[in-house]
Amino acid sequence: MTGFAGTGEAIRFALKRDRLILPLCLAGLIGWMAVYVVSYSGLYATQAELNALYKSVAGNPALIAMTGPTGGLRTLGGATAWESLPVVSILSGVFAMFSVIRHSRAEEEDGRTELLLASGSGRFAPLAAALIVTSAALMLAAVGNVAVLAIADYEVGPSILLSLAILGFGLVITGTTAVFAQVTGKARAARGLVGIVIGISWLLRAIGDTGDGTLTWLSPLGWAQQTKPFWEDHWWPLLMLLAATAITISFAFRLLARRDIGSGLIQPRPGPARASPSILHPLGFSFRLQRGSIVGWTAMLFIYGFAVGAVGDNIESLLESSPTFTEAFASASGDLIDSYFASILTVIAVMGAGFTIAAVLRPHSEESRGRADLLLTAPLGKVRWVSGHVLIAYIASAAMIGLTGLGLGIGLGVATGDYGEVGKLFASGFAQVPAMWLTGSLALLLFGISSRLAPVAWGLLATFILIWTLASFGDIPQWIIDLSPFSHTPAVPAVSLDLTPLLVMTAISAVVTFAGLVLWRRRDLL
Amino acid sequence: MEKVIEVEGLIKTFGETRALDGLDLTVEPGQVHGFLGPNGSGKSTTIRILLGLIRSSGGSARLFGEDPWKNAVALHRRLAYVPGDVNLWPNLTGGETIDMLGSLRGGLDPKRRQELVDRFELDLTKKAQAYSKGNRQKVALIAALATDAELFIFDEPTSGLDPLKEAVFQECVKEITGRGHTILLSSHILGQLEHLANTFTIIRNGKTVETGTLGHLRKLAASAGRDPDSMSLEDLFLSVYAN
Known part of the structure; x- marks a missing residue:
């Protein structure tokens, strides 16, 4: 497909541009997980300590609202996953949001995409490159997280599940960002909208987790947490994350195929010819x-x-x-x-x-x-x-x-x-x-x-x-x-x-x- | 009479880079002073020092006899500036932007604003994010030209304008000098400069190479063995850089 021509060059260009920031972000995402692993395995080395943690924390609605269901706190893995899963997921989402916008909408807003397209790249190349670079980084982070957990002697299966759940949420936000990058013509506005999506994901599961659980299932962060690694080990919510990623990404490309380069689907409307006194x-x-x-x-x-x-x-x-x-x-x-x-x-x-x-x-x-x-x-x-x-x-x-x-x-x-x-x-x-x-x-x-x-x-x-x-x-x-x-x-x-x-x-x-x-x-x- | 711009031995370094290396520039009241030089020769750096946006590393720069870094606000009441790259607020319309910029100077004369809008044929109701480069420049030009500044500093102000609007700009420049006000015009459109400016400063690598009227520059060329009368500003410019 000629629409994707030049994706390879666009990827190389993005990687060159991000040669400093990308390794730093990766280190941040993996490092954050490592901090949890180190502090939890240090603090809760014995079962007695874990039991004490469970007693003091389990059922606390403030902590459930903030972090997530506390049922897995009886094991070290469950306790670590309880806090690291939502936090590292949200960080991955924020990273995905910045990374996708940086290489797609922001480039277009500054007029550089036009240069690229005029020199033979297909119209899908910049977005494809942004998505590939971002997803690859998230996957590397997942591999790093599995490694960190393995080094600290956590069980391998659930460690992989935990890392995949975090990856899955990051990918859903990657796809969501791709959609909003088509809808609005401005990078700042697109980031704002994705920020709201992340905020709502968190809020829905906060309300769901402290209530009857219905709203949790409307939130991709809720899906990630319902994998319950080291506790009930459900693998199937990963499929929901994967499906949402596929749907959002294909939707983004369909929108991109329909819109003009340089603007969003929503065109700016004309405004007043005179300024209101409030800005004078x-x-x-x-x-x-x-x-x-x-x-x-x-x-x-x-x-x-x-x-x-x-x-x-x-x-x-x-x-x-x-x-x-x-x-x-x-x-x-x-x-x-x-x-x-x-x-x-x-x-x-x-x-x-x-x-x-x-x-x-x-x-x-x-x-x-x-x-x-x-x-x-x-x-x-x-x-x-x-x-x-x-x-x-x-x-x-x-x-x-x-x-x-x-x-x-x-x-x-x-x-x-x-x-x-x-x-x-x-x-x-x-x-x-x-x-x-x-x-x-x-x-x-x-x-x-x-x-x-x-x-x-x-x-x-x-x-x-x-x-x-x-x-x-x-x-x-x-x-x-x-x-x-x-x-x-x-x-x-x-x-x-x-x-x-x-x-x-x-x-x-x-x-x-x-x-x-x-x-x-x-x-x-x- | 007090000089409007007086720059002597101006130096500006950015880390290791020496952007200005002893630049001289003098502009007298009522002049349209053409400021020429290749890309990266230090024109915009000089202008940014004159505007008090950056501080010089050495030498002296005076605007109306005062230090532009220390007295920026007072001096800005007497000048108007149009950059080459006009960046506007994406959500504001052209009309809102012009009014807001005008309000910083105590408000624009509505008649003059309207007249300029008509002459430049700008749609005021469009948001800045929908404007082309030329239309963004029109917004900055109208906001500047509607003021009654004593000094106008234009840094390649018309690079995005079509020939008709370019002609409107040239008329406006003549009206400014008709009021006895001063212009520093940095431009690569040598035909425009030759037509508008009466004195010139040509710089290279952060240093002044030549300065004077077109006649003076021609004499210099003649002393180098060329036929002065046939030389356009473009020829002179090229000959300065050929040496």
Whole structure:
């Protein structure tokens, strides 16, 4: 088929372009699995320790919602798979999303695909190359994961099942991304849509796993988890993942065959010839650029908060079946539902910090796309421009996490008919704000030092997430836990509010923000 | 009279690379100054220093007698800039973009905006992601030309325009000089430059090679044994690089 002509060259080109980033991502995906393997086999070396883990964790609805069904925790393999499967799956999905878009829609948006097609490549070649490179990387990661598990003496069969389940979810997201890359003409929009799909996959199985399980079967992440490696070892959900991959990929190619190169299936509609007064002001204009992502993130987090709040009511019934768990949890923190909500708020704050980083780094994308020049050659100061974006990022982050708390309260209210907790949960959300600001200010500092350093902020966030996941279980050294700002936020509403760490973090983020702005003022534009 | 642009011995290094190596450039009020040089010779780097977007590594650059890095905002009130590669916000229409850029300067005269839109025949309701390169340049040109700046800096502003719009641009340049304002025009369209500019600076590898009026450049060519009267700017340009 001539449509695929030039796929080989396109693959070689993609590999050459990714010669640094691809090995790093692979190392990250396999390394993440290795971290789980090492920490779990270190922490739970004996059956007694595993039994203790099972007693303290099994049936905890917060952990089931966040991670997955806890039935396999009696064995080391089951415990490792319980946490590594969803986390590494989502990481694989995020990798697949970035990789497919980078080599298909982003190339096309920048006009490079046109060059390629004009020099004899078939129209399917860029997408085919993007899919082959991405799937091959995911398969290599799966091989690496099997190797890691084998080296640590995990049973081979279930290890392969676990790695294939992760691979399967990555492939479904690969296909999904291919579809959205055809639908919209913009890489950013396509990534946003895939991000929503990943978020919904997680949410559906969170609700399904804590309820009657129906919704779990609507989520590809749910399918991956239903393989239950080292526990019930179901191989057949892999077929569902495979089928979804095949369907999405063939659908993407059918869409590609029908659309024009350089645009998406959805054409941009004409807009107003005059600007509304709301963007005739630097801050208003910056807000307009951020508006879409603020609305999207806020809606997503609020809905998540609402869903978790609504499920929170089930806790009590679950508790009756697990008295040990009640003891462990309640003695540590007083009110059980409160500590459940506190841990949920932390998770959402860490996820929401992803928004904070993206919003703070908006000037970075404006700069690298060459749009900053038009603004900064007008009488608009560099510092004024960036601080406007930072202000929007900080205010929106605070509003977002506050609304999540409100969502928790309302969800709980809807389930129980008692709205007495709404105010307390709304206020508790705000305790997470300083840690989000601090994360954002670090992103600004990196951007201030150099444009090239700015993306390192995402590595920082990944580190905080890793620290948080490990800290919720293991005996990792306190100084490592202390590296993450989210470790210093008091777990309200479960404990009484201690303002000191919050004020200290706010002060640090103010200083770091100031330093970032000073460095930015002193450095060259790209 | 105070010089509009005064650059002496300008140096800019990016790591190991020396982009500018002692460049000189002087532009007097009311001039249309043609800024020429091969790709990568340092034209855009010079312009970005003059705009205060990057800092010089040595030598001096003055805009209206002031340091463009330190007084960027105040100086930007007096100048307008059109880049060669115009990157716009994909979701904003051309009209919204022009108004937003105009608002940074306190708003555009609606009559003048409309007149320019008519002359350049730009559809204001299209989103930037749907514009061709030429239409993106029109957006930046209209936003700049609708201002009353004293200095216009154009970095290959018409590379995407059709010949009719190119002619409109040339008319606009004449209107600017008619008001006594100054233009620095970097371009590879030598016919356009020869037609519009009255003084020239030719650079190569980050250094000024020749500077002066067309007549002056012809005299230089004559001293090198050529017939000056028959030489176009293109011939002169090529002869400078042949040496």
